[in-house]
Amino acid sequence: MEPKISDFGVARTFEVDQTRGNTSRIVGTYGYMSPEYAMRGQFSVKSDVYSFGVLAIEIISGKRNNTFYQSGRAEDLLSYAWELWKEGKSLELIDPVLRESYSEDEVVRCIQLGLLCVEQNPEDRPTMTSVLTMLTRHHLKLPLPQRPGFFIQTESDNHSHQSVNEVSISEQNPR
Numbered sequence: 001m002e003p004k005i006s007d008f009g010v011a012r013t014f015e016v017d018q019t020r021g022n023t024s025r026i027v028g029t030y031g032y033m034s035p036e037y038a039m040r041g042q043f044s045v046k047s048d049v050y051s052f053g054v055l056a057i058e059i060i061s062g063k064r065n066n067t068f069y070q071s072g073r074a075e076d077l078l079s080y081a082w083e084l085w086k087e088g089k090s091l092e093l094i095d096p097v098l099r100e101s102y103s104e105d106e107v108v109r110c111i112q113l114g115l116l117c118v119e120q121n122p123e124d125r126p127t128m129t130s131v132l133t134m135l136t137r138h139h140l141k142l143p144l145p146q147r148p149g150f151f152i153q154t155e156s157d158n159h160s161h162q163s164v165n166e167v168s169i170s171e172q173n174p175r
Contacts, residue, residue, distance in 0.1 A: 030066060031054065031064075031065040031066030031076070032051045032054050032055075032065065032066070033047070033050075033051070034046065034047040034050035034051070034122065034149060035050075035120060035149035035150055036122055036149075044122060045127070045128070046122035046123075046125045046127075047122070048128070049117050049122075049125045049126065049127065049128060049131065050117060050118055050122075050125060050149065052117050052128065052131065053113075053114045053115065053116070053117025053118035053125075053148075054077075054078065054114075054117075054118060056110055056111075056113065056114035056117065057077060057078065057081050057093070057111065057114040057115070057118070058077065060093060060094060060095065060098070060107060060110055060111055060114070061077060061081070061093050061094070061095055062095025062096070062097060062098070063077055063095075064077070065077040065078060068080065076150065078115075078118055078148040078149075078150065079148070079150075080093070081093055081111060081114070081115060081148075082115060082145075082147060082148055085111065085112070085115055085145065090107075090108050090111045090112075091104060091107065091108065093111060094107060105138075106138075109134075109138070109142065110135075112142050112144075112145060113126075113131065113134055113135065113142060115145035115148060116142065116143065116145045117131065118148040118149055119145060119146050119147075119148060119149065120146065120147060120148065120149040121146075124146060
């Protein structure tokens with residue numbers, strides 16, 4: 001697995017004191033790009049927070065976000081992690097290779113932190129400084145995550161498959 005942050009080339013477009021910006025040329029790997037960057041070309045330090053969250057969930061699951069699909073359950077890794085989180089079954093996400101060598105509390109905390117990093121609204125995502133604090137201070141209570149960006153609803157949630165951004169709609173029955 002090769003880590004991919006939203007786009008290292010974007011960093012070159014930042015001024016020294018700039019924390020956000022826009023671009024009309026979207027480059028990078030889908031699945032790792034934040035929704036606001038992929039859809040509107042808006043990037044910020046929270047774009048990398050989103051990518052970090054994707055990587056955290058990939059490491060825990062041993063699966064790649066941009067190639068994940070589980071028929072009948074979720075169409076992407078973040079949706080799958082979110083569904084398991086909502087059902088209180090987060091530990092089902094863990095890569096079988098890790099099953100013998102982890103602390104349940106630490107893994108659930110990392111999944112929760114990963115989901116916090118991939119929230120739809122960039123303002124709701126933690127800063128990387130906060131992420132570091134949450135990773136190192138186990139006594140801190142983490143906020144509850146909201147649905148991730150690009151969340152795909154399952155049939156049990158709604159009888160259509162659409163993303164939270166309400167831009168993409170996929171129909172299961174072709175014309």
